[in-house]
Amino acid sequence: MLDQTGVDSRLPLYLQLRDQLAAQIRAQIWQPGQPIPSETELRNTYQVAIGTVRRAIETLVAEGLVERTHGKGTFVRKARFDNSLFRFFRFESADGRPLAPRSVIVSRKTISAPPRAAEVLRLKPQAKVIELLRLRTVDEQPVLAENIYLCEQRFKALAGMEPAQFGDLLYPLYERECGQIVASARETLTVETVTAAQARLLGLKENTPVVVIERIAFGSDGEPLEWRQSRGAASKFRYSAEIR
């Protein structure tokens, strides 16, 4: 029925099919923005009922891997998701024009994982991780300081590149250079007073309150890919969430 490339045949059929499709998306066999085969085609190639195909695709839609449009088709979703952190800090230039945040990598090191990083990324205690310190600016003003941890295994390619070449957005970089696609994230917000080092980085007075956004970013298989802490002045912060 389905060829058995690593799918668990104890799962319901529609989930086995979902896994097959997800695997092909992950393997970039169907490129982001491009359509996947139609329901009828999938029914033929996998020899299952059309309803089962639909169920599998509906699952992928719910997970955000694909998008459907009525008469057009089912398309692999581009990871537009990035930058979404940034919308939580509101910065408006005087004339209200939209402002593009810039990023500077302040440092990049390969170190053995701090205990908390290893725990969050589900690595062995002394596993290697890449640590990035990154500063995000708007109109030359520093606004966000970020500590980012990545599993060295998965993100080897970044250890060899010039940090200046990383560009302003990391998630497209992860996708392009390391084949790692961020699909979802969990964020935890707290407020603390700024440390001396961070006050210097951000150009804040000491004891200013800062918001800390701790983010764990997950791949479409649910594995944690990135652990990130972002700090910015609390006074410029705004965050929205839906409940239920």
Next chain:
Amino acid sequence: MLDQTGVDSRLPLYLQLRDQLAAQIRAQIWQPGQPIPSETELRNTYQVAIGTVRRAIETLVAEGLVERTHGKGTFVRKARFDNSLFRFFRFESADGRPLAPRSVIVSRKTISAPPRAAEVLRLKPQAKVIELLRLRTVDEQPVLAENIYLCEQRFKALAGMEPAQFGDLLYPLYERECGQIVASARETLTVETVTAAQARLLGLKENTPVVVIERIAFGSDGEPLEWRQSRGAASKFRYSAEIR
């Protein structure tokens, strides 16, 4: 097919059925915690295919109105949702026991709606609203100050009651006394420094940073029911959210 009590017959069948079922849940014909009729029963009474019944119920599940358990049935969900705001502030007593927050209504007035309240609750500019000021305490210590606005029409019953009788949780009260069930909410978080009045209420020093949680609570029909602003010391704050 479906009897036409206010459902839009231009909608797909499964949505018409969803609306019918949702109406009966709202009308308390099926009580929270109790099962709704089985798929087969619904198929018979409404004369639609079983798949259509399933689709309608799946929609209700997604909206959080009912819960399904395999061999048991489909149950109207109890609004356990309450109290969820409170989990965003972490308070631990010295011995780590779980602490029940207490509530005190500091004031209750019926006033004509402030502009922002009217806007949020989608009322006419000078419509009457009930304004509650409420203080939440843990171990006798004040921790959260809340301003709450409710449409007077919908929540008439509260204008007549003794505020001391309200109890510690408002949402069950809304449900019991006014038949209003909160199904979802949108929260927006910001940080500001405390005003003198609130500093007094919360027992904080002036200029302490506080987190403001502005919440709009919606009924299952998507109508805004309550507008609430909660303020608490930023140092005791913790908030989690899933993205995508």
Next chain:
DNA sequence: TAGTGGTCTAGACCACATG
């Protein structure tokens, strides 16, 4: 063992997008 929801089939027909 009976009753419930969960999976799966094999279609028909409709609505939307595009050439």
Next chain:
DNA sequence: ATGTGGTCTAGACCACTAT
């Protein structure tokens, strides 16, 4: 006109829960 996804039917069979 063709091809896509969206709705709907009328079942069969399986898995879970309770008695």
